[in-house]
Amino acid sequence: MEKVYHGIPVSPGIVWGEALVYDPGVINIPRFKIKNPKEEYKRVQSAIDITKEELVLLYKKTLENFGKKQAGIFDVHLMLLEDETIFVELKRRIYEELLNAESILYDIAQRYAKDIKLTGNAFIEERTADIIDVIDRIIRNLLEQKRPDLDNIKKPCILLSLDLPPSETARLHPDKIRAIVLERGSTTSHVAILARSLKIPTIVGVANLFNSYTGIIKGAAVDSISGTLYINPSSDTIIKLRQKKIQLSRRLHQYEKRIISYPSQTQDGRRISVLANIELPNEVDDNVKHLSAGVGLYRTEYLFLNKHTPPTEEEQYNEYLYVAKTLNPLPVTLRTIDIGGDKLASYTNFIKEQNPQLGCRAVRFCLAHKDFFKTQLRAMLRAATNGNIKIMFPMISSVDELRDVKKIMEEVKEDLSQQKVSFNKNPEIGTMIEIPSAVLISEELARECDFFSIGTNDLLQYSLAVDRNNENIAHLYEPAHPAILRMLKMTVLSAKNANIPCSICGEMASDPLFTEFLIGLGLNSLSMSSVSIPQIRALITKINYAEASEFSERLLKCSSSKEVRSMLNERIRTKYKNIISIA
Amino acid sequence: MNNNRTEKIIKVVNSLGVHARPAAMIVRAMQKYDAHVYLIYNGNRRNAKSVLQILSLGAPKDSEILAIAEGKDAHSALQELEDIFESGFGEE
Numbered sequence: 001m002e003k004v005y006h007g008i009p010v011s012p013g014i015v016w017g018e019a020l021v022y023d024p025g026v027i028n029i030p031r032f033k034i035k036n037p038k039e040e041y042k043r044v045q046s047a048i049d050i051t052k053e054e055l056v057l058l059y060k061k062t063l064e065n066f067g068k069k070q071a072g073i074f075d076v077h078l079m080l081l082e083d084e085t086i087f088v089e090l091k092r093r094i095y096e097e098l099l100n101a102e103s104i105l106y107d108i109a110q111r112y113a114k115d116i117k118l119t120g121n122a123f124i125e126e127r128t129a130d131i132i133d134v135i136d137r138i139i140r141n142l143l144e145q146k147r148p149d150l151d152n153i154k155k156p157c158i159l160l161s162l163d164l165p166p167s168e169t170a171r172l173h174p175d176k177i178r179a180i181v182l183e184r185g186s187t188t189s190h191v192a193i194l195a196r197s198l199k200i201p202t203i204v205g206v207a208n209l210f211n212s213y214t215g216i217i218k219g220a221a222v223d224s225i226s227g228t229l230y231i232n233p234s235s236d237t238i239i240k241l242r243q244k245k246i247q248l249s250r251r252l253h254q255y256e257k258r259i260i261s262y263p264s265q266t267q268d269g270r271r272i273s274v275l276a277n278i279e280l281p282n283e284v285d286d287n288v289k290h291l292s293a294g295v296g297l298y299r300t301e302y303l304f305l306n307k308h309t310p311p312t313e314e315e316q317y318n319e320y321l322y323v324a325k326t327l328n329p330l331p332v333t334l335r336t337i338d339i340g341g342d343k344l345a346s347y348t349n350f351i352k353e354q355n356p357q358l359g360c361r362a363v364r365f366c367l368a369h370k371d372f373f374k375t376q377l378r379a380m381l382r383a384a385t386n387g388n389i390k391i392m393f394p395m396i397s398s399v400d401e402l403r404d405v406k407k408i409m410e411e412v413k414e415d416l417s418q419q420k421v422s423f424n425k426n427p428e429i430g431t432m433i434e435i436p437s438a439v440l441i442s443e444e445l446a447r448e449c450d451f452f453s454i455g456t457n458d459l460l461q462y463s464l465a466v467d468r469n470n471e472n473i474a475h476l477y478e479p480a481h482p483a484i485l486r487m488l489k490m491t492v493l494s495a496k497n498a499n500i501p502c503s504i505c506g507e508m509a510s511d512p513l514f515t516e517f518l519i520g521l522g523l524n525s526l527s528m529s530s531v532s533i534p535q536i537r538a539l540i541t542k543i544n545y546a547e548a549s550e551f552s553e554r555l556l557k558c559s560s561s562k563e564v565r566s567m568l569n570e571r572i573r574t575k576y577k578n579i580i581s582i583a
Numbered sequence: 584m585n586n587n588r589t590e591k592i593i594k595v596v597n598s599l600g601v602h603a604r605p606a607a608m609i610v611r612a613m614q615k616y617d618a619h620v621y622l623i624y625n626g627n628r629r630n631a632k633s634v635l636q637i638l639s640l641g642a643p644k645d646s647e648i649l650a651i652a653e654g655k656d657a658h659s660a661l662q663e664l665e666d667i668f669e670s671g672f673g674e675e
Contacts, residue, residue, distance in 0.1 A: 076603045076634065079610055085633040115639045130603055131635065318644050322598055 002234045005206045007181065009227035010192040012531050013201025014245040015179040016221035016230075016238060019158040021213050024147050024165070027139060031103040037095045044090065044101040047141040052081055054137065055167075061151070062171055073130070073170045080134045102139050109135040133165040153177070158220050160229075162210040164191050174198050179222040181229050183210040196285065203227050225531075264293065264537055270545040272519060274537050275333075275527040277505060281322045287530035291537060294330035294388070296527025297453065297505040298323065300376070301337040310372060316379035324387030331388040333430065333453065333527075334380050336373070338362045338394035357467070362395035363405055370408060377412045384424035392430035392453055397437045399444050406448070434458035434506075439487045446498035453527070454491055456506025460484060479508050480564040485517070485556055492522045503527055512576070513568050515539050520552030542576055587618075587657040591650050593664065597671035600643035605672035606634045612663050618654030620664065631664070 034040045059074035080086070086108055093104045113128040140147055150159075150168050153176050163184040164172075169191050172180070179201040182191065195202035201224040213231070221230040221241055225248070230237055265271045275296030276288040288295070303311045303319060324332050340353070340361030353359035366373035380391050391409075396402050406429065416423045431438070431445050434455035438445060446452065456479065461467065463484060466477045478484075488504070495502035503525030508514050510528035515536060518526065528536060551571065558564045595601060601609075613620050613631045620631035622640060624647075629636040631650070642648055648668075652660045 072604060076607045079607045079634045083633050083635045085630065085635045112635055112639060116641060118641075131638070314645055315643055318598070 001232060002237060003231040005181075005209055005229040005231070007203040007206035007209075007227050007229065009202075009224040009531060010204055011195040011200060011202040012225050012248075013179065013199070014221075014223050014225065014241050014248060015158060015201050016219075016233060016241060017158060017178065018155065019160050019181075019217040019220035019231075020153065021210075021215060021217065022148065022150065022159050022161040022164075022168075023210075023214065024161075024168075025145065027136070027143060027145060029102050029106045029139065030100060030143075032100050034094070034098050034100055037098060040094050040101055041091055044094075044105075044138070044142065047101075047138050048081060048087075050141045051134075051137045052078065054141075055081065058167065058171070065173065066170070070170050073166055076130060077134050077167060080131060081138075086135075102142050105135050105139055105142075129166050133167050136165070137167075150177075157216075158222055160209065160213065160217070160220075169194055172198060172200060174200050179203075179224065181206055181209065181222060183207065203229060262541060264540060266519065266540060266543045266545045266548070268545050270519070271524060272540050273503070273525040274533055274540070275331075275503070275505075275525060276530045276533065277527050278323070278530075281319050281326075283530065284323060284326050285530055287533050289327070291533045292330070292530065293525075294327055295323065295332040296503055296525065298332060298334045299338065300334055301339045304337055304339065310375070313375050313379045313382075316376060317383050320380055320383035320389065321386055324383055324389050328387035331390055333390045333392055334383075335392050335394055335432065336363065336366060336376055336380075340365060357461070363393050363401060364395065367401070367404055367408075373408060374412050374415075377409055378416065378423075381409075381412060381416060381423040381427065382421065384427040385422055389424070390428040390430060390451070392432055392451070394432045394455070395435060395458070396431045396433075396445065397435045399441060399448065402431060402445060402448055433491050434462070436463050436487065439491050442491045442494035443497065446494045446500055449500070451500050452491060452495045452502040454488060454502065454504040454506065456484070456488075456504060456508040459487065459506070463487065478561045479511070479514065480561045480568065482556075482558055482560065482564060485558075485564065488518070488523075489521055489552075489556055496522060501525060510536060512536065512539050513572060516543050516548045516571065516576075517552050517555055517568070519543055519545060520548030520550070520555075522549075539576060587655060588651070588653045589657045589661050590652075591661050591665060593648050593650050593668045595642050595644055595646050595648065595668060597674040598644050599674060600646070601637060601640060603634070603638060605667075605674075606637040608667060608672055609637055609664065610634050612667055613660060616652075616654070616656045616660040618652045618657040618660045620650065620652045620657075620660055623649040623651065 055074050055078050059071050059078070062074060063071040089108060090101065090104055093099060094101060109132050112131055116128045137147070150171055156176050156178050158179040158181065159177050160181045163182055172194065177200055180191065180195055181202070182204045183206055184204070192202060192204060201222055203222060203224050206229055209229070217231060219232045221233040221237060223241055223244070225244070233241070263271070264274055273293035274291070275294050276292040277297040277299070278284065278288065278295055279299045279302040303316060320334055338361070340356045340359055360368060380389065383389055384391070393402070393405050409429070413423065413425060428450040430451040430453055431449045432455050433439060433442060433452050435458070442452070460477055460479060464476060464478065464481060466473055492502050502523060504518060504523055505527035509518065509526040510532035512535060519540070526536065555564060555567055558567065597605070610632055622629050622631050622637065624640045624642050627640060629640050631637060640648070650661055650664055
């Protein structure tokens with residue numbers, strides 16, 4: 001029976017064949033009293049020597065196969081292995097506490113990882129993985145439980161795992177690893193970054209995967225355009241994927257090469273800006289630099305997550321500045337944080353909410369925590385003296401709220417002037433349209449800001465009253481719902497009447513099924529994850545704006561999502577044969 | 584015994600801050616000296632000859648670190664340390 005899993009696609013491609021479940025094995029750390037500390041220390045020293053040999057060998061192999069840059073990680077690991085801090089403490093505790101080496105090493109690793117997390121620097125925080133990785137090696141050598149070696153993979157395969165430690169990640173070879181699917185990981189994790197540069201199709205964040213399988217899986221398929229993993233795919237699925245893959249390989253590479261030299265416009269010359277959604281500065285990759293018209297949505301909340309203290313104004317300023325400078329003169333739209341108090345609980349007085357999606361999140365949270373909000377606005381306004389920064393506010397539900405937010409911004413500007421700190425006095429200010437009430441008063445909102453950006457994901461959830469993570473009702477989360485299409489129309493019209501630009505930044509913007517409709521509505525700015533940019537840009541060159549407007553009008557008259565879907569599918573089948581829907 | 588003591592404020596200029604690779608560079612350079620070298624940031628004092636300890640400083644771009652060296656070659660140790668930081672650890 002075919003089984004389907006969904007995750008976050010982080011490196012695009014389509015692959016099927018045999019899969020291997022890479023299981024480094026959970027090691028149980030034994031904890032026991034020892035009698036002879038001298039013997040115990042000797043035991044650990046020989047484990048360290050073995051580990052050193054392993055790492056030297058890995059360094060050499062990696063240097064040979066991948067070059068100096070990737071081998072560098074083992075250099076760092078070797079230094080950690082020689083770090084006096086670890087071994088002075090280890091020796092002392094073996095003698096004083098008469099505890100076994102494994103349990104002390106484990107304690108040390110956990111403590112340092114925790115300390116480093118407390119420093120609150122995202123880049124350095126990621127490096128705790130290295131410390132845990134090295135100590136895991138020593139412990140495994142003490143227990144004589146070797147980690148299975150990825151180098152031993154003889155046949156090319158799809159790799160499924162819980163997560164990959166940095167030293168394994170550094171040795172992924174595209175000839176052997178055809179695709180990677182992980183239960184953990186994020187778009188910004190090491191694996192994701194490396195997989196993109198090695199062009200290995202990769203999906204991360206696939207829930208409930210790892211414990212369900214072991215060993216070799218004869219049949220598996222990965223579609224990391226849509227983020228889907230198939231276990232025992234049916235022949236229908238393979239046929240579909242094969243088609244998609246042929247189209248993809250034929251088109252995508254041409255696209256990337258060709259698109260750079262083509263302006264992003266429809267057949268009849270209407271300019272469309274295709275922008276990127278990012279979460280972290282290091283997501284500004286080649287697609288963003290060369291194929292996008294800038295960043296349409298910079299989700300700044302990543303900087304605030306999993307921290308014990310909020311990021312300082314300087315830290316924020318530096319991140320925003322980096323992106324603005326790198327992409328200058330392209331625009332970068334910073335969105336103020338869009339998370340709830342629950343995610344910031346470690347440094348605010350957070351009261352647990354019954355219904356966080358309808359709770360104190362985004363601008364509501366910011367208006368309730370003015371100092372916190374002002375720090376972010378200061379960093380943004382200061383960074384905006386460089387490049388082309390715009391600022392937008394999420395979850396605006398009323399004109400009053402927009403005015404409150406703008407008032408705080410004016411206060412921040414006044415403070416900055418008084419303190420003689422240089423900042424941009426008039427960056428463009430935008431409103432996210434993602435709550436139904438905002439759609440209904442979009443005429444009024446449009447008169448009080450410089451641009452709109454429609455967030456379709458939240459707009460869908462709030463309009464249709466559907467939590468897409470609830471399996472029982474996930475099917476009701478339907479972007480093709482006539483109500484959604486009409487709300488988009490209404491928002492675009494309000495923006496047009498007020499003569500302000502309107503863009504769209506939810507998932508609908510990256511689904512080719514909707515591209516012609518969105519352009520036909522009059523939207524001329526679409527923001528999406530960088531992976532989708534080449535395909536959408538290629539599709540745009542095939543669209544005729546006049547025809548698209550007429551098509552949109554017809555679609556808006558449909559009375560059910562079924563009708564909308566069938567019209568969309570029919571259109572893409574007949575008019576845009578080579579384009580693949582991600583849905 | 585010649586017990587020199589030198590202090591210097593050193594600024595982090597590379598955009599990623601003092602992460603693993605820079606930490607390794609610092610340690611490799613400082614191990615050549617007899618002097619004890621410490622880095623103080625955010626009220627924490629760390630040994631500049633330990634990758635682990637340097638990492639746990641968590642010093643981001645633009646942070647200012649107080650470096651202290653004690654020992655007969657303290658002066659040259661801090662000079663080299665400053666050069667390494669100024670070079671941005673060979674990053675941007």
